[in-house]
Amino acid sequence: MLRQIEGSRAVAETVAACRPAVVCAYPISPQTHIVEALDEIVRLGELGTCQFVNVESEFSAMSVAIGASATGARVYTATASQGLLFMVEPLYNASGLGLPIVMTVANRAIGAPINIWNDHSDSMSQRDSGWIQLYAQDNQTASDLHILAFRIAEEVSLPVMVCMDGFVLTHAVERIDLPEQSEVDQFLPPYTPRQLLDPSDPMSIGAMVGPEAFTEVRYLGHAKQVQALELIPDLAEDFVKLFGRRAGGEHDLDGLVTSYQVDDAEIILVALGSVIGTIKDVVDEMRELGTKVGVLGITSFRPFPLDSVRTSVMHAKKVIVVERAFAPGIGGIVSSNVRTALRDTSIKISTAVAGLGGRPVTIKSIRGVVVQAIDDTLPELTFVDLDVELINRELERNRQQRRSGPMAENLLRDVGSR
């Protein structure tokens, strides 16, 4: 059913169509509209006996999800940014216990300095948490990936994060083809747990495991991710048959990656999330001028589709990974994964860190990076649109005075005075 609808509302209604039994929520921008909508849906009785639990922290949100999932309920929650960090301990617990919780991460920067705007620092920080991570490029995929997420989670008994860019997607109103209940019911059978807290068949869950089996339990967490890597392409095909569109978006290749003008491209940009839309515009523009450029989107960041990435970009001369987060002290996060995929090749790989804390990633910015790549002047690591003068002035203040004050405030004062 076509609707003109806010991304958050579309996700909420899609999640509702997945018939969760327990939804727990703690407010944090820019995720709030999703759980606000779900509260309304639950209160109106549209989800039967579904329980909506207002918790007192994200730590408890994930803990409630753990308890409910282990009791056989299909569980959903949503968070972002600091909230995701506040639930890190139960986050690892949920994946370690193998509980198929689905959670939306409305991607937002992490402080300090506090910043409510979009980048991928939050979910990228949890790339090793054992959760499956899917990244949405637009609101249609954000909505559809949730249906896929519940199915993947319950098939392999792992929790799944659906990452959608905060504000850029969550608060954007677009035309969305919302799924029919009957279609979702067909795609997503009722949840049958592998482990259950049930007095008629008592079991202990969460026992202490020492060196004798810890490696094996951890390995199984990896094996399930690998299993998901094989499963996602099949489920993506099932999804097309039922819904008539690809869950990963128009240019979805195999459920794991999306491919736009990649086949004959000499320069391939690799990215995740909504920035891919802008990059496609750059690709169209530069193709008209004769530059063979394309963009590979990564939908499934965990598990990381090494083969799909390698196969897709093997023929390229240069790869530019556009990242919305980075690892201080080394550089690109996604880049290091792409490098693993392209090991033993002579492809030149560069990292372009862009759009931190909500800074717009413009066509001009991306075009500039591609032009640098063509000219062989693109460094291995570059921060797009970085105000070097501003940084140099702060570094100079640091040199001149020991008590130079808080750096964020210094930069703001500097920006404001010019």
Next chain:
Amino acid sequence: MSTPLKFYQVGSFAVGNRLIDEADLSVQSSTSRSNSLTSGHRACQGCGEALGARYAIDAAMAATDGKLVAVNATGCLEVFSTPYPETSWRLPWIHSLFGNASAVATGVAAALKAQGKSDIRVVAQGGDGGTVDIGFGPLSGMFERNDDVLYICYDNEAYMNTGVQRSGATPPGARTNTSHAVGEHPGASFTQGKNLPLIAMAHGIPYVATATVADLHDLEAKVKKAMGMRGARYLHILVPCPLGWGSRSEETIKLARLATESGLFPVFEAEYGEITETKKIRRRVRVEEYLKPQKRFAHLFGANGHSEMLSAIQAIADKNVAKFNLWDSEEADTNHG
């Protein structure tokens, strides 16, 4: 307790007192008890927590006809009961983290409600560290939402699992490995403390009670009463720890009794924020009688002891006695007070 008999007439608080009505026998004395925390676990000799957990969970199992799920915080109870691949638990049991037992239990209760299985009940349990310190926020949230969970705190007054460090429930003057018995003010500080039963009461929840492993009938009656109610309930059980308290393993029950008889651990019940029942002290003792057998208080005694600290602790006990009206001279055996 409804029985008019005073058990100490046979000289003990024995579990299987033959002189009382069969109906008044404890759950523990019944051969049909669920034995929820069964033998073979790795608790220390004389562990008060193992005893308290078995008493409480068996009583809860009896009260719910075995339809019970337990959520466990990280701590001694979790570690000694489930060394992989063994478990001592004979009921559905989950351990998640140190500070989230109450929230996990909320999730279990929410799922059961969504599934229409309201006959299955939920208990969350943890030590004092997991309850009054690291798990305090989620527990307060569980109280505030009035989630249908009985939370049981087994209070041994320090972080024993990590090797005896001070918690928010460690009593003033007590020696732990982060409140050493050295310096001008040896042992844990004389702060205002964190009385979780009173804090729980301030949430106005349906039921709050304290108990000790020294009074099995009282403990079982409170669990039974709690399981007869819905909403958030809190039971705080004092469980002496021979390792952390430096006490003899055969004196666990005795110390728990002395804790109440000295007035340092008031035993009471409260409903919706109001105290409804207080366990009167029959034989009041001075705090020294309770403190002296415990090595964690050894620095208070002797030639180089701290009589001023003993006086301060006695003042706390006296204040409790007055505040909770623990002393009823008509019911008293002898007046040591």
